[in-house]
Amino acid sequence: MIEKDIVCEAGLEHNFLEEIYSLPGGAEIKKCIQCGTCTGSCPTSYVMDYGPRKIFSLIRAGFRDEVLNSNTIWFCSSCYTCTVRCPKEIKITDVMYALKRLAIKEGRTKGRKTAVLSQTFVSMVNKYGRNHETELMVRYILKAEFFNALKFVTQGWNLLSNGRLPFKPHRIKHINEIRKILKKVDELGEI
Amino acid sequence: MKYTYYPGCSVKATANLYQDSIDAVAPLLGLELEELEDWNCCGATAYMSVKELMSFAISSRNLALAEPLHRDLVTPCSACYTVLKKTNTYLAAYPELRQKVGKALEVAGLSYSGNVKVRHLFNVVIDDVGIEKISSMVQRNLEGLRVACYYGCQIARPETDLDHPDNPKSMEALVIALGATASYFPMKTHCCGASLMGTEEELALRLCKNLLLNAERNNADVIVTVCPLCQMNLDVYQGKVNKLFGTNFHIPVIYFTQLIGAAMGLPFKKLGLHKVAMKIKGEPKRILNG
Numbered sequence: 449m450i451e452k453d454i455v456c457e458a459g460l461e462h463n464f465l466e467e468i469y470s471l472p473g474g475a476e477i478k479k480c481i482q483c484g485t486c487t488g489s490c491p492t493s494y495v496m497d498y499g500p501r502k503i504f505s506l507i508r509a510g511f512r513d514e515v516l517n518s519n520t521i522w523f524c525s526s527c528y529t530c531t532v533r534c535p536k537e538i539k540i541t542d543v544m545y546a547l548k549r550l551a552i553k554e555g556r557t558k559g560r561k562t563a564v565l566s567q568t569f570v571s572m573v574n575k576y577g578r579n580h581e582t583e584l585m586v587r588y589i590l591k592a593e594f595f596n597a598l599k600f601v602t603q604g605w606n607l608l609s610n611g612r613l614p615f616k617p618h619r620i621k622h623i624n625e626i627r628k629i630l631k632k633v634d635e636l637g638e639i
Numbered sequence: 640m641k642y643t644y645y646p647g648c649s650v651k652a653t654a655n656l657y658q659d660s661i662d663a664v665a666p667l668l669g670l671e672l673e674e675l676e677d678w679n680c681c682g683a684t685a686y687m688s689v690k691e692l693m694s695f696a697i698s699s700r701n702l703a704l705a706e707p708l709h710r711d712l713v714t715p716c717s718a719c720y721t722v723l724k725k726t727n728t729y730l731a732a733y734p735e736l737r738q739k740v741g742k743a744l745e746v747a748g749l750s751y752s753g754n755v756k757v758r759h760l761f762n763v764v765i766d767d768v769g770i771e772k773i774s775s776m777v778q779r780n781l782e783g784l785r786v787a788c789y790y791g792c793q794i795a796r797p798e799t800d801l802d803h804p805d806n807p808k809s810m811e812a813l814v815i816a817l818g819a820t821a822s823y824f825p826m827k828t829h830c831c832g833a834s835l836m837g838t839e840e841e842l843a844l845r846l847c848k849n850l851l852l853n854a855e856r857n858n859a860d861v862i863v864t865v866c867p868l869c870q871m872n873l874d875v876y877q878g879k880v881n882k883l884f885g886t887n888f889h890i891p892v893i894y895f896t897q898l899i900g901a902a903m904g905l906p907f908k909k910l911g912l913h914k915v916a917m918k919i920k921g922e923p924k925r926i927l928n929g
Contacts, residue, residue, distance in 0.1 A: 472691065472733070491830040491846055523839065526684040527830035528721075528796035532804060541797070548688040561838035562688075569685035573697065577679040579648040588837065599840075606875045607653055610914040614652045621677045625747035629696050632743040638692045 464512040471546040479536040480504045486530035486540050496520040500530055500540055503547075516554065521547040522562040549638075564592040574630060577620030582613055640767055642758075643705045644672035645723070647716035647867070648680050654867035656911030657715055660896040661760070663909050667776065668768045668899075672713065675705055681722040684834060695736060696743040698726040703744050703751040715760040715896070717793035717866035718833075723757040724798055761865040761895060762800045765809045774816035778904030781819040784926045786898070787859035787890075788814060788821055789850070791869040795828045804828070810863065810895065817902040822859040826850050831872040841883070847872050848880045851888045860923045862892045870894060875916045891919045901927040 468474040480501075487499030497518040498506060506515050515521075524544040531541045548563070557563035568588050572579050585604075589597050607613040620626070650658050665672050678701050680686075686694035701723060705712045714720050730737045731753055744750055764773070788810035794801065801807040805828060811821035831850060832843025850873060854862050864870050874892040881888055893915060900910040907928045912919060919927060 472736075492835075492842060495842055523835070523842065525792075525830050525833045525835050525843075527792040527833070529792070529830070532796050539797075545687050545691070549691060552689055562835065565834065565838050566685040566688040569683070570689045570693075573680045573682065573686060578651075579680050579683070581649065581652050585837065592838070602878065603875055606878070606916045610656075610916055612653045612655060612914055614655075618648075618651060620679050622747075625700065625749070626679060626697060628746045629700060629743045630693055632746045633690075633693045633696050633739070636692070636739050636742060638690060 461510045461512040464510050464515075465508060467550075468507050468543075468546075471543075471550070473539045473542040474546055476536075476538045477504050477507060477543060479538055480508075481536060483535060485533050485535060489529040489533050490524075491527060491529070492523040492525060496523050500544070504543075515547065516551045516556050519560075520544075521551060522560045524548075561592045564588060574626065576617050577623045577626050578618045580614075580617035582615060583617060640669060641671040641673065641710055642713040642763065643708050643710045644674045645678055645681075645701060645705075645712055645714040645719060646674065647714055647719040649718075649867035649871075650715055653871060654716075656914040657867060657870070657894045657896065659909065659911030659914075660894055660900050661715060663905050664896045664900045664903065667903055668764065668773070670763065670768065673708075673710075675701065675708075675712070678704065681719045681726075683718050683722060687722075692736070692739060692743075694722075695726055695729065696740050698722055699730065699740050699744060699751050700747065700749060702726065702755045702757075703749040705755045706751055711756045711758050711763070713758050713760050713763050715865070715867075715894075717759065717791055718868060720757060720759040721793040721797070727753065727755065727757055728798065758800065759794050759865065761794060761810075764895070764899070765813065766800070770809075770812050770816045773813065773899065777816075777818055777902045779902055779929065781817050781898075781902050781926055784819040784923060785822045785858055785860045786814045786819050787824040787854040787857065787862045788827055789824065789854075789862050789864045789869060789873075789892075790828050791864060791866045792828065792830050792833070794865055810865075813895065814863065814898070817898060819898070819902075822854070822857040824854060824857055824859065826853040831869045833868050833872070836872050836876060840879075843872060844876060844880050844883050847876060848884050848886065851877065851880060851886070851890055854890055855888060859890060861898075861919070862890055863895050863898050864892055865895055877917050889917055891915050891917045891923065893919075 484501045487501045493499040682694040814821045832846040836843035
């Protein structure tokens, strides 16, 4: 049960629905018929606070905090099973991406390790033009898993001993092109 | 047949065994893979979670670089395939996105008109080389090797060039053509947890456990995959799965190009098969190395 002390209708945020509609692909949630195919297909729904079907229901009812603070959006692995199975052809994975971006934008990422990894990934790509997996993991561990660092040792060794752990990053030649592109996008504003 | 090749970041690093086998096998299959000069990261799922327009813009830079070459853009990585293909589709479908990305590319002296076809290396091997041709090149008998064909998510979804999105059968056909046996493996397009392995480890380990159990119960000796992330999760983390769930799996996870190479009689090390974390030993080793 989702418990929210609804003192009156005003306690809900009706603007939230409009906000989601304005996100790319967001308006599609109007079409949701609450069939639950998404939640039934989702490989990670069993650990989610609310499955994708409930998330859509919550959005429509104006439960902004519940949606954006839920672990649901961070447990989406982008497997796209819900997206291809949705009978109303809603791009559910894209809606999850949009919710992730909104949560990050509002700083609702406390304890959300996936958000830390994603942001670290972005800074790697902006720096080198490519992802450097070794540095990504080291930086991620320092930020989010400092006290669990030991648990990564086995995997690191597994990779290292099999010649699969490069130390040197690949930096693209025209990293200035990436910088120019990013600067321009910043000026244009996100979609 | 000449293609523009987009390896992706993983294939150049933790999945270098994939590249080893591609280097060895592609020339024999008649595939000329010319690496895209100065390609950048596609953005993967992570960039999309943080900034949308930026992720489409940097992904488009690759398409812009590939367009003047007038060849298909081929990648061996399912994540790169999905992202680059999605960029293509969305640029075509959303004029506002196309316009903004165009402006961003322009400041870098680039432009993209939407004419690059993005393809997965697996589909190129199946559709352009063809199973018949591959079977005629078999040098080593893989008889007795039982293979679970694992497609994973992103080669099958959200868009796909496979023969079927839920129940593809082209990898099974390939395995049979190489002389091995394709095990029944109904979880062939289920999720391995992807990058959640780094952040929500227990969750991803459980998804891998389900896949490994499915392969083991159907007597598979090896799992064959087409994606660096699937290989990493199922192979490098298999020891951790065993520890967490008290299982005793030992199922090496190899790339489809490694299997093709072994069937063509190429040496074990040249194919990078020695870099698989769950060591290939016993009968499977005898067959693949024999």
